[in-house]
Amino acid sequence: MNLLIVSTSLNPQSRSAIMARHAYNYLQSSGEDGEFLDLTQLELPPCDGKTCYGHPNTIKVATMVAEADCILLATPIYNFDVNSTAKNFLELTGQGWTDKVVGFICAAGGQGSYMSVMTFANSLMLDYRSVIVPRFVYATGSSFEDDRLVDTKVGERIEELVEIILRFAKSLSSTS
Numbered sequence: 001m002n003l004l005i006v007s008t009s010l011n012p013q014s015r016s017a018i019m020a021r022h023a024y025n026y027l028q029s030s031g032e033d034g035e036f037l038d039l040t041q042l043e044l045p046p047c048d049g050k051t052c053y054g055h056p057n058t059i060k061v062a063t064m065v066a067e068a069d070c071i072l073l074a075t076p077i078y079n080f081d082v083n084s085t086a087k088n089f090l091e092l093t094g095q096g097w098t099d100k101v102v103g104f105i106c107a108a109g110g111q112g113s114y115m116s117v118m119t120f121a122n123s124l125m126l127d128y129r130s131v132i133v134p135r136f137v138y139a140t141g142s143s144f145e146d147d148r149l150v151d152t153k154v155g156e157r158i159e160e161l162v163e164i165i166l167r168f169a170k171s172l173s174s175t176s
């Protein structure tokens with residue numbers, strides 16, 4: 001299985017990026033295939049519904065999404081939603097999400113926004129029949145110290161999420 005991990009925060013001290021990196025390190029240590037896409041490292045055009053699709057970086061990420069068996073999206077929670085970079089990423093890569101297993105890692109400022117990813121998840125389910133793993137990793141600043149993830153429970157949940165996504169994707173591919 002090829003798991004694509006996408007880090008969508010543009011903050012250089014991003015906590016969701018730290019968690020995404022934890023997921024990728026775990027994926028590599030378990031010997032599974034996967035890629036890490038850090039959107040701070042690749043400038044993408046804003047979606048205009050037309051010319052953006054011919055941009056070389058759009059083509060690059062659309063190919064990465066299309067070739068993935070499953071996707072783990074790490075996102076900041078902004079205004080009770082994923083950030084606009086995550087939304088733009090979906091707008092640019094849409095059809096590639098079809099029938100993919102998708103999981104979420106969220107960094108938030110407080111506990112109250114824990115359902116914020118649902119609008120994005122609904123759109124994936126309704127537009128692309130994506131299979132959403134119903135186990136989100138959601139962490140706030142209290143799980144971090146000096147740009148390090150210190151909450152071992154969150155670390156374990158990230159590892160568990162990676163395993164579950166791969167298990168879902170393997171199970172679904174064996175039935176299709």
Ligand SMILES: Cc1cc2nc3c(=O)[nH]c(=O)nc-3n(C[C@H](O)[C@H](O)[C@H](O)COP(=O)(O)O)c2cc1C
Nearest residue numbers: 009014015016076077078079080107108109110113
């Ligand atoms: C514009 C903006 C909007 C935010 N909105 C929320 C919110 O609705 N709920 C929340 O819990 N935290 C909110 N936060 C706090 C971020 O989720 C928090 O800083 C998180 O660590 C950001 O993720 P990152 O560190 O991966 O960039 C917001 C932060 C910003 C800058």
